[in-house]
Amino acid sequence: MTESNKPSLEVCLSPALLHLYDVKNSIVVIIDVLRATSTICTALYNGAARVIPVATVEECVNIGRAIDGITAGERDGKVAEGLVHGNSPFEYPREFIEGKTLVLTTTNGTKLLHMAKDAIQIVTGSFPNISAVCDYLVSQGQNVILGCAAWKDRVNLEDTLFAGAVVSRIKSHFEVNCDSALAAETMYEAAQGDVFTFMKQASHYKRLAKYGLEKDIQYCLTPDGANVLPLFKNGELVAEEVSVK
Amino acid sequence: MTESNKPSLEVCLSPALLHLYDVKNSIVVIIDVLRATSTICTALYNGAARVIPVATVEECVNIGRAIDGITAGERDGKVAEGLVHGNSPFEYPREFIEGKTLVLTTTNGTKLLHMAKDAIQIVTGSFPNISAVCDYLVSQGQNVILGCAAWKDRVNLEDTLFAGAVVSRIKSHFEVNCDSALAAETMYEAAQGDVFTFMKQASHYKRLAKYGLEKDIQYCLTPDGANVLPLFKNGELVAEEVSVK
Numbered sequence: 001m002t003e004s005n006k007p008s009l010e011v012c013l014s015p016a017l018l019h020l021y022d023v024k025n026s027i028v029v030i031i032d033v034l035r036a037t038s039t040i041c042t043a044l045y046n047g048a049a050r051v052i053p054v055a056t057v058e059e060c061v062n063i064g065r066a067i068d069g070i071t072a073g074e075r076d077g078k079v080a081e082g083l084v085h086g087n088s089p090f091e092y093p094r095e096f097i098e099g100k101t102l103v104l105t106t107t108n109g110t111k112l113l114h115m116a117k118d119a120i121q122i123v124t125g126s127f128p129n130i131s132a133v134c135d136y137l138v139s140q141g142q143n144v145i146l147g148c149a150a151w152k153d154r155v156n157l158e159d160t161l162f163a164g165a166v167v168s169r170i171k172s173h174f175e176v177n178c179d180s181a182l183a184a185e186t187m188y189e190a191a192q193g194d195v196f197t198f199m200k201q202a203s204h205y206k207r208l209a210k211y212g213l214e215k216d217i218q219y220c221l222t223p224d225g226a227n228v229l230p231l232f233k234n235g236e237l238v239a240e241e242v243s244v245k
Numbered sequence: 246m247t248e249s250n251k252p253s254l255e256v257c258l259s260p261a262l263l264h265l266y267d268v269k270n271s272i273v274v275i276i277d278v279l280r281a282t283s284t285i286c287t288a289l290y291n292g293a294a295r296v297i298p299v300a301t302v303e304e305c306v307n308i309g310r311a312i313d314g315i316t317a318g319e320r321d322g323k324v325a326e327g328l329v330h331g332n333s334p335f336e337y338p339r340e341f342i343e344g345k346t347l348v349l350t351t352t353n354g355t356k357l358l359h360m361a362k363d364a365i366q367i368v369t370g371s372f373p374n375i376s377a378v379c380d381y382l383v384s385q386g387q388n389v390i391l392g393c394a395a396w397k398d399r400v401n402l403e404d405t406l407f408a409g410a411v412v413s414r415i416k417s418h419f420e421v422n423c424d425s426a427l428a429a430e431t432m433y434e435a436a437q438g439d440v441f442t443f444m445k446q447a448s449h450y451k452r453l454a455k456y457g458l459e460k461d462i463q464y465c466l467t468p469d470g471a472n473v474l475p476l477f478k479n480g481e482l483v484a485e486e487v488s489v490k
Contacts, residue, residue, distance in 0.1 A: 013400060016261055020399050154265050155258060157424040179402040179448050183432055190431045203424050 007143045009174035011163045011181040014044030014154040015112045015204070018145075027142050028119040029133060030232075032109030033126050033158040034204055035087045038220040039072075039232075040104065040184075041129035042089035044239035045226035051237040053110045057082055060105040070097070073105030077211040080105065088216050089128070089226070092188035108149035113232065116147060122232035127162060127195075128225040134169045136229050144174065146184075157187070157202035160219070161195060164188025197219045248489035252388045256408045256426040261398040263390075272387050275362040275477075276377060276413070277354030277394035278371050279449055280332045280404040283465040286374035287334035287350065289484035290471035292343030296482040298355045302327055304480060307351040315342070318350030322456040325350065333461050334373070334471070341458035358477065361392060367477035372440075373470040374409060377394075379414045381474050389419065391429075397444045402432070402447035403466070409433025410468075440466045 008026075008043050027178055031037060039052050054060050057073060057080045061164065064071035072085035079086045083105070092102065108126075116122055125133040137144050146166055148159035150203075164184035171185070193199035196218055199205050208217060219225060230237040253271075257263050268288070275308050276282060299305050302318060302325045309316035309328075317330035324331045337347065361367055365387055370378040382389050391411055393404035398468075409429035412421065414431070436443035441463055444450050453462060464470060475482040 013258065014262060016265075017259060017398065017400070019260075020397070103408045152265070153262065154423075155262070155425045155428065157427060158279060159429060160424070177448055178453075180400045181403070182402060182446055183400065183405060187428055189324060197276075201427055203422055206422075219284050 004175050006173065006175040007141055009144045009167065009176050009181060010150070010178040011167065011184045013148050013155045013160060013180050014153050015108070015115055015147070018112070018115050018147060021145050022143070023116055023120035023145065024118045025143055026119055026145045027121045027123065027137065027140060028116040028124055028147050029125040029137070030109055030113050030116065030147055030149060030158045031125050031162050032106060033162050033220055034208060035089060035216055035220055036104065036106040036149070037107035037124040038126040038128050039087055039089045039092065039127060040077045040124050040230050040237055041228055042226040043092040043102045044095050044230050044237065045205060045228040046092055046094040048092065048102050049099055051102045051104055051230065052235065053113055053237065054103060054105050055107070055110045055114070057105055060103050064103045067101055068107060069103040071103050084229045087220055088213070088215065108151060112147055113147045122229045124232070124237060125162060125166065127165070127221050127223050129221070129227050129229065130162070130223045132227045134166060134230040137166070138170050138173045151204055156204055158199060158204060160184045161188050161198070163166040181232055249420050251418065251420040252262045252417060254389045254412065254421050254426060256393070256412065256429045258393050258405060258425050259395040259398050260353070260360055260392070263357070263360050263392060264292060266390050267388070268361055269363045270388055271364055271390045272366045272368065272385060273361040273390045273392050274368055274370040274381065274382070275354055275358050275361065275392055276370050276404045276407050277351060277463055278390055278407050278463055279453060280334060280465055281351035281354035282348065282369040282426065283371040283373050283396070284332055284334045284337065285369050285475050285482055286371055286473055287423050287471040288337040288342050288347045289475050289482065290473040291337055291339040293337065294344055294346050296347045296349055296475065297480065298358055298482065299348060300352070300355045300359070302350055305348050307487040309348045312346055314346035314348040316348050320425045333458070333463055335461065344392045353396060357392055357394045360389060369475045369477070369482060370407060370411065371467055372410070372466050372468050374474065375407070375410060375463070375468045375470050377474040379411055382411070382419045396449055401449050403449060405429050406433050406443070424488050
């Protein structure tokens with residue numbers, strides 16, 4: 001079907017659909033906008049040495065102890081028992097996180113990250129680092145899968161919107177033959193100018209707003225507040241200089 | 246999360262996501278716009294006694310022989326070997342199909358239909374019978390799942406657009422707390438006024454247009470050309486008078 005020599009750009013709206021995609025021959029962008037991937041780039045932007053994403057609270061505690069890391073993660077909107085910090089990007093200013101290792105447990109994002117382990121490269125994406133992600137994807141000339149972490153496998157608005165924002169920015173460099181990409185881009189265009197107001201319709205917004213997290217949401221929907229590229233290497237996310245081909 | 250006593254209205258964008266939904270306590274609308282569910286309502290509207298949806302060509306041949314039915318189905322855009330008719334709604338005018346049984350093999354739609362077998366009720370939906378479907382859903386006062394048949398489990402534009410059209414029409418009667426419903430409705434609104442032109446971006450459009458099926462597509466995207474409600478009962482789809490509560 002490819003009519004050009006451009007690499008493909010696809011959107012996967014839920015981890016439960018990832019098996020339909022050719023992960024092995026693609027760069028996969030893990031998207032968990034509220035708030036895992038926004039917090040990851042923020043911590044790295046503010047000088048964290050690395051972020052280790054783990055699936056369970058137990059793993060988080062154990063690894064945190066072994067390497068003297070900052071353990072972080074929430075369950076039902078509160079810092080999980082046994083951990084010290086939460087999921088908010090505002091908990092990780094430079095004066096706190098610089099030079100340290102953040103061990104972060106998230107459910108949806110970490111699950112997807114492990115599912116994508118055979119990818120050419122995994123990076124994480126969110127509005128605070130959208131330009132770094134787009135520049136990287138364009139520079140690599142590889143097939144790309146924008147992988148939404150979703151919410152317990154259900155399609156969510158915020159991750160879809162971010163995928164759509166990326167499609168909108170970089171599609172001219174790719175062959176886009178994917179209805180999910182078209183859907184995501186259409187969503188983003190419908191929201192454009194006011195992603196925050198658009199998000200107020202979303203199921204996750206309602207969940208987080210209950211916990212008083214509007215300020216977090218606003219930050220997580222604003223481009224380039226922490227414009228660094230987290231690359232996944234040997235189980236860790238690190239901010240690295242990217243060689244542009 | 247429900248703030249009202251209204252039943253819920255949700256959209257499931259792919260059969261691979263259906264396990265996330267409470268099928269057992271819902272009416273499920275099977276959506277396979279290009280072209281299975283459009284052809285089903287057309288055949289019933291034109292007087293077919295019933296439509297029997299089957300998964301395989303072999304089943305189609307066997308059942309067709311046993312009950313002296315019209316066997317129909319395509320693979321790769323051609324009438325499948327051993328079957329007599331194709332998937333086009335235009336193959337089933339009244340003078341041909343009235344009083345007869347259509348045994349139809351489709352892959353995506355039939356698969357979803359069998360997955361939803363525990364639903365309160367299964368009906369099929371498409372633009373040619375959108376009003377009948379909407380009237381029925383509003384009249385029943387039950388939870389609704391709009392189930393997109395998709396394309397080999399991948400989200401597709403045409404089924405999403407139809408789901409969005411239904412959400413747009415009936416949402417005031419339901420509690421809608423589902424980001425997929427919001428996505429579908431946003432897609433539909435973006436396309437409104439010219440669903441056909443919007444569809445030209447879709448992956449499936451490109452597949453079908455190769456086979457010269459623009460006329461089919463146009464019909465399948467036009468509301469109320471065959472405004473009857475196919476109800477699934479004992480393995481068959483029948484057009485029945487619906488009792489409005």
